[in-house]
Amino acid sequence: MNILIYSHIALWTIHHAETVEIALKHLAEGDDVYILSCDGDLVSCPANSNHDKSLCLSCKHQTDYTLKEILKNKVHDLRVSLYHDKLTFPEFSSLNELVEFKFNDIPFGELVASQLVDDERDCFFSLDKKQLKVCEMLSNSISLYKHTRQIIKDKKIDKTYVWNGRRSADGPVCYAARDQGVSCEVYISGGKRSTYITLAALKVHDLTANKVLMDKLYEQAIENNGMELVNQEALSFFKTQRYGGANYPGYIHFAQEFKDVPDVINNERKKIVIFTSSYWENFGMSDYRGVCYVDHYDGIKKILREESIFTQNDLIVRWHPNLKTCGDSERKVIDKVIRESSENAIHYPPESNVDSYKLIDIADVVITFGSTMGIEANFYGKPSILLGRSLYEDLGACYQPESHSELVNLLSGKLPPLPKTGSIKYGFYIVNCGQNYFKYLKQVDSWNFTYKNKSLQKINPKTWRQMIKIQIIKSLKLLKLYDIVRYTAISIRGFKN
Template identity: 25%
Template sequence: MKGIDRILTKYPSLKSVAFFHSHILWPSHFETELELMEKFQDKGIAGVNFVCNDVLKSCDLNATSEIDTCSKCIQIRRKGLRLAQSSFKSIPVKFKVHAFYFPKGISVDEFKSTHYKNFDVGYAVLSTIVSRYRDPYITIGKYRSEIEVLVKNAIGLYEFFVEQLTLIQPDLVVLFNGRYAYTRALLRACEVVGIKYFTHERGANQTKYMLFENTLPHDLAYFEKCMKTSWEGGIHPVSEKIEIAKRFYENRRMGKSQSWFSFTENQIPDLLPVEWNANDYNVVFFLSSEDEFIAIGDQWVSPLFTTQLDGLEYIFSKQADIENFKYYIRIHPNSRSAVEFVKKVSQLESDQIRIILPESPISTYQLLFNANKVVTFGSTVGIEAAFWGIPSINLGVSFYKQLNVTYNPASRENVIPMLTDRKLPPKNKSGTYRYAYHLSTFGYQFEIYYPESLMSGRYRGYNLQAIPRLSQIAFANHIKRPVFINRLLTKAEVKLRYYLHLRRTFGR
């Protein structure tokens, strides 16, 4: 089924739709919206585009509101809408900055619960900040000035969307992801006004996109429902589904990119730690990026440990020095920039515990296949271990937790006995097929956008992301077409802003 067919099957009387073009500089997401827009137009469905003209200061794409980034974003949008021959009306985002006070010294957990009406603005803003800095030890004081800007703008944007949706009354809204500060403002506005929405994200691979009906992409119950639908329906017989699932695990073992980049491609395939001893009982911890699920929502908060470090410290404070028992902790390769996290984990190293740093060439899969037992906090390696017949303990929240393919301790007290049990057998792996088949096939095939890689592609033959930034464009062209702001500037103002931009960027 095509993406547009999925929408029209659910909403056959659809007459109008609204888009918010929020993440234009993140490849494939704006192109997804353009494709859907064209499809709606072909069906005679009208709509509007909510667009930013240098209004949303400190956004996900442009944290410091650089002129050349705003310029590129607007130029891509205009070019894309022309390529799509958009008949939708473009409505510029306009809002009043809302004053919103939160006390000094507020904790992250307290801030997470911060709401403005039905808008969980605390979680939304944290999601943007965490993604921006990849900082698992975020404090509100550390980023307070940026957080204040995001909170005030997000609330102002929420009120703008509530007003516009109430006025326009579209039948449906389409937006990217929905977990960030500004997109979640629209998502919550839809909910309070009573308008249905679809969030969109990448699909199983670079040739697909996915639609999530009235929810966020990380909704656990929604994922489980989609996984069940994929397995019980679909175009493949069960035998072929199993083969597709097997290829999923084989491809991951070989470091092939699927829906995102492979983090094992720079590792040496057969490399194990020099001190590895096959006669020991080797337990390997595979960590996730510590910041990955900090600010998605309460359903991703582990009932056992608040963080992976919390879990590691608890385990090794309780763990006696058992003879021939060795622990290896593989810090996720994507955690290179999480300096403080890496430092704290590294402090756990001892004669019994070996830390493998993010940049280490030691092979993740060589560790996996030689481990007597695998422990994760929700990492995909947890279900991969189950597929390969290795006992797997999951201490966190994951998309596969309900499949009964990993051991999921009910309490902290259950962790150590499970960890030290040398006779713990692997779980039945039948559920691993359902998970892998869904991740191999979910989403809808692009028909107009042609992806050339995860980060580039062509929309109607044109690479939108190749449009140059302001600093790469001849200055003379700028004076003729000052498209990067929401009002016409005099030549003097353009020159001044461009001069200041050059000073900031190039020191001249």
């Protein structure tokens, strides 16, 4: 078989290790392996969104090192070489308009938006000064799609692997494989050390594909080991969520910050606790949109303004801790919601160290828009209402109204908690979703891998992490200045939309 592995994240060792592991696996099976990597043509990628030249150079050095010292030149080395077609794009008035943009029926707008909102940690910023960057990313993304289709055709590729798949620098490769009629699997870190997940899908967050895999792994585990192990694994997930101590990458835990006890309201009224989400994380993925409200913020505002809800219940809003680093525009939206509803609800802003699990303990009902707190509430025996899309939406663990009026009706009565079967299944899956174990590479710690006692990283891990930290701080400080300079430079070159 001819295998194509697309890797543009050599700077992120944990994910680069997954690329190398897959390559070694197929080499051992006697396949011809092609690794397609970036040589600097991508204008933006997850590990280097602002195309910092020094990071590009480091990435190329790491790739060269891996191919020569780890893979011993046993794979075919391909580099991204993009076309520079002069494509014309509309001037997008908003992120929502960008998300709707398609080219040849491929959602390139979604892919670009997914990268942009990651960079900004914000879903409400203006595109006024980013039009040229958006056009560059769209053009780059379309070119990557065409380039990869040609490679698949010329090299007679039988199967393709792509890391993640939801952004403009990787998603086009998945669509190229699909449109060439070639099998494509996306991959990322698993829920345990030394594991990674592969999915036959266009992105690793694909709801349908993850639901199918969850059912498969759950049924296999029960058949092979019975419910006792499943319960133990699920319990380990919920304990880690609540008390911390996770030793695997890919998940952000805030438990160690939860030090404050919430104010207790001593009355007989029903206590409804609303947990928000980091809305930008799923913004560019169509299968996570909709259901009850236009978006999370629309939902929160309508709930807090509903007289029949706030006059009959005590409302508590716990803003997701991840939002404390959100962009300025999103923060303004949050602050406005808090300001305008402060008489109707108690708000714990993102910076608050209040223990979210103590809030679950005092809650009579928990409302979420897809965060794990919804399924955790079910695990702790609380009625949980889900108002958005989530991997656990079909597990029978949450009430799921389809409209605002349905929600109002639900909250008017007493809700019994639903069975915990769904939360057990979900917890087990998150721990075990990495159905592939590292066989060839050894994981020394989260960001350090070796192959036959040789480090996967070209430079010392501690030094590299410090360099990344400096680059992140530098990028954040220069972000606005960078956009202005880049906008001016491209305009001078006479770039046409």
